[in-house]
Amino acid sequence: MTTTAAAAPVAALEHISRVYRMGQTEVRALDDFSFTFRQGEYWAVMGSSGSGKSTLLNILGCLDRPNEGSYKVRGEDTQDLDDDALSELRSRHLGFVFQNYNLLPQLNVLENILVPIFYQDVPPEGIEERAVELARRVGLGTRLHHRPTELSGGQQQRVAIARALINDPALILADEATGNLDSTTAQEILALLDELHGEGKTIVLVTHEASVGNRAQHLLRLKDGRIEEVKHNREGKL
Amino acid sequence: MIRGALWRTVRLGVGSLMLHKLRSMLTTLGVLFGVSSVIAMLAIGEGASKQAQDQIRALGSQNVIMRSIKPREDFATGSQATRVVSYGLLNEDLARVEKTFPGVKRVVPVREIPLEVRHQDRALNPRVMSTLPIYRDVTGRVVSEGRFLTAADEAAVANVCVMSDEVARYLFPFQSPIGEKVKIGADYYVVVGTTLSRKRLGSDPALAGEVSASEVFIPLETGRKWYGDMQVKIRSGSREMEEVQLHEIVMEVDAPENVPMVAAAAREMLARNHRQRDYELVVPLELLLQAEETKRTFNIVLGSIAGISLLVGGIGIMNVMLATVTERTREIGIRRALGAKRRHIVTQFLVETVVLSVSGGILGVALGLLIPMYVEYKYMMPTIVTPFSPVIAFGISVGVGIVFGLYPAWRAANMDPVEALRHE
Ligand SMILES: Nc1ncnc2c1ncn2[C@@H]1O[C@H](COP(=O)(O)OP(=O)(O)OP(=O)(O)O)[C@@H](O)[C@H]1O
Ligand SMILES: [Mg+2]
Numbered sequence: 237m238t239t240t241a242a243a244a245p246v247a248a249l250e251h252i253s254r255v256y257r258m259g260q261t262e263v264r265a266l267d268d269f270s271f272t273f274r275q276g277e278y279w280a281v282m283g284s285s286g287s288g289k290s291t292l293l294n295i296l297g298c299l300d301r302p303n304e305g306s307y308k309v310r311g312e313d314t315q316d317l318d319d320d321a322l323s324e325l326r327s328r329h330l331g332f333v334f335q336n337y338n339l340l341p342q343l344n345v346l347e348n349i350l351v352p353i354f355y356q357d358v359p360p361e362g363i364e365e366r367a368v369e370l371a372r373r374v375g376l377g378t379r380l381h382h383r384p385t386e387l388s389g390g391q392q393q394r395v396a397i398a399r400a401l402i403n404d405p406a407l408i409l410a411d412e413a414t415g416n417l418d419s420t421t422a423q424e425i426l427a428l429l430d431e432l433h434g435e436g437k438t439i440v441l442v443t444h445e446a447s448v449g450n451r452a453q454h455l456l457r458l459k460d461g462r463i464e465e466v467k468h469n470r471e472g473k474l
Numbered sequence: 475m476i477r478g479a480l481w482r483t484v485r486l487g488v489g490s491l492m493l494h495k496l497r498s499m500l501t502t503l504g505v506l507f508g509v510s511s512v513i514a515m516l517a518i519g520e521g522a523s524k525q526a527q528d529q530i531r532a533l534g535s536q537n538v539i540m541r542s543i544k545p546r547e548d549f550a551t552g553s554q555a556t557r558v559v560s561y562g563l564l565n566e567d568l569a570r571v572e573k574t575f576p577g578v579k580r581v582v583p584v585r586e587i588p589l590e591v592r593h594q595d596r597a598l599n600p601r602v603m604s605t606l607p608i609y610r611d612v613t614g615r616v617v618s619e620g621r622f623l624t625a626a627d628e629a630a631v632a633n634v635c636v637m638s639d640e641v642a643r644y645l646f647p648f649q650s651p652i653g654e655k656v657k658i659g660a661d662y663y664v665v666v667g668t669t670l671s672r673k674r675l676g677s678d679p680a681l682a683g684e685v686s687a688s689e690v691f692i693p694l695e696t697g698r699k700w701y702g703d704m705q706v707k708i709r710s711g712s713r714e715m716e717e718v719q720l721h722e723i724v725m726e727v728d729a730p731e732n733v734p735m736v737a738a739a740a741r742e743m744l745a746r747n748h749r750q751r752d753y754e755l756v757v758p759l760e761l762l763l764q765a766e767e768t769k770r771t772f773n774i775v776l777g778s779i780a781g782i783s784l785l786v787g788g789i790g791i792m793n794v795m796l797a798t799v800t801e802r803t804r805e806i807g808i809r810r811a812l813g814a815k816r817r818h819i820v821t822q823f824l825v826e827t828v829v830l831s832v833s834g835g836i837l838g839v840a841l842g843l844l845i846p847m848y849v850e851y852k853y854m855m856p857t858i859v860t861p862f863s864p865v866i867a868f869g870i871s872v873g874v875g876i877v878f879g880l881y882p883a884w885r886a887a888n889m890d891p892v893e894a895l896r897h898e
Binding site: 294300319320323324326327328332334340341343351352354355356399403 | 479482486489490492493804805808809810811812813814815816817818891892895
């Protein structure tokens with residue numbers, strides 16, 4: 237199985253520019269950037285600091301809008317969507333994993349996993365059971381009612397991954413998901429992501445570490461808001 | 475499902491507030507005191523005004539009362555062992571009212587006799603009034619046992635008396651006083667009836683610290699026959715004779731709209747006939763209008779105080795909510811990233827603010843209901859909690875929450891998600 241033209245595009249960027257103006261100077265965080273992430277692909281994004289990785293992820297995640305160019309999620313152009321529609325899109329089709337976990341301190345594990353569902357007008361049937369199942373899946377079946385402060389960093393990141401999976405997203409976006417973890421814990425998280433990839437999830441993972449980058453199926457290297465290198469470590473699924 | 479979502483938002487809001495218990499508690503204080511003072515002051519004001527109005531009504535709102543008062547002693551000298559002071563309403567005044575006042579339906583004179591009332595070893599100094607049978611009707615006294623004075627008593631110059639319940643209870647603790655004899659001064663009187671006790675009115679002549687009015691009535695002629703117009707008062711060694719013809723003249727006006735006219739006529743007549751100011755005119759209807767005016771003023775002052783305290787409470791809440799929003803910028807970013815729409819964020823913070831102000835409101839209602847109870851118990855002041863005042867106070871606290879929560883919630887909802895996520 238090849239990824240060339242077979243799989244459907246999940247996130248398609250065309251001539252995207254994201255420009256920050258600071259007084260006179262102008263920073264092109266993304267500069268005429270075109271790329272397509274397809275169904276089932278697992279991409280690592282690397283590049284030096286300031287190369288535009290987070291900017292790319294924010295645009296992919298519909299948290300930020302480009303100054304120029306078009307961005308399509310599953311064929312739908314995001315340019316015409318208003319704030320509410322973008323939020324809806326995030327809550328239905330996107331999953332986020334952050335470097336610092338970003339769990340809500342006042343909620344327990346189960347509630348944290350369910351947050352994206354809170355914001356859907358009609359929650360899916362049996363969603364609570366699904367949340368419990370996901371918690372079990374990431375190895376936190378016995379800690380459903382713990383608060384984030386009662387968990388280790390690795391456990392918190394597992395909760396965050398479960399939360400990113402609750403809406404069965406088309407695209408999982410992870411910015412330095414292992415950046416705060418020791419290598420053993422990081423390996424566990426990466427193994428979990430590999431597993432998800434194996435199940436056909438589409439993943440974009442930003443990382444600084446070459447070992448992490450080489451582990452992914454594909455590697456995208458950025459420099460000054462442009463693509464410097466595209467590398468295929470493995471073809472197809474694991 | 476919508477209701478479920480709101481309930482969940484409320485629960486979440488409470489959860490977030492519980493993360494900062496002390497701060498949340500302190501924040502509610504403003505609304506708490508605002509609301510409780512509104513309820514308490516309304517209750518106390520309402521009670522006081524009701525009391526005043528009851529008292530005035532008890533005087534008879536269609537009555538105009540002339541009363542003798544002792545003028546200030548300008549020429550008093552301590553050296554005189556015995557002297558006579560003449561003052562007060564005259565029989566002449568009574569005659570004039572009876573003859574020439576239009577609009578007056580009935581007139582009843584009262585003389586007061588400063589004597590002790592005694593039964594066996596129990597003695598009392600009530601207000602002993604010698605008056606006509608119509609006094610009962612004109613002033614609305616109610617007979618509780620036996621009968622009031624009659625025209626026959628008057629004609630016979632009988633030695634009979636009627637006493638108010640508290641006098642009867644004191645002098646005859648174990649029996650009915652009807653048919654018994656009491657000694658007033660040096661003479662014996664047969665008790666023929668009792669009247670319901672009534673609260674002592676602010677305008678009643680003061681009797682040492684009593685709550686209800688102790689009264690004894692005897693026929694007008696009987697009083698005149700035995701005690702004349704001259705009264706002897708023994709004061710600090712010197713004997714003082716007072717000559718007062720009438721202590722009170724109560725005029726019953728035929729219609730309420732004629733009360734001002736009769737009052738004016740009485741004022742004019744008294745001013746013309748008396749060289750010194752040895753009388754006063756009590757017009758319950760005027761007092762009633764005054765009391766209503768006072769109440770209106772009180773309500774305006776009260777309203778302003780309540781408004782200010784709720785404003786201050788609301789600003790306090792807004793202040794804390796703005797700080798909360800800044801503090802929770804990251805949380806807002808996370809929620810937005812996970813799919814929260816602007817209105818979700820607005821609802822979340824608005825609900826939190828309303829939960830704050832409503833808990834203040836509930837505690838305030840509780841405190842506001844306790845204060846009147848305490849005041850009533852401690853100071854014997856009547857209070858009236860109108861049922862709608864807690865409801866209104868509660869509604870107001872919800873309103874305060876919404877009004878002062880809107881801006882912080884709006885600020886939260888309009889944060890840029892990327893910026894918010896980057897916030898430390
Ligand atoms: N809000 C902003 N205002 C101004 N400039 C910004 C802003 N956000 C990003 N930039 C600039 O855009 C460029 C790309 O930033 P970005 O955060 O995407 O880098 P990155 O690749 O994620 O870096 P790092 O590895 O350090 O996280 C940088 O030069 C940065 O200074
Ligand atoms: Mg970055």
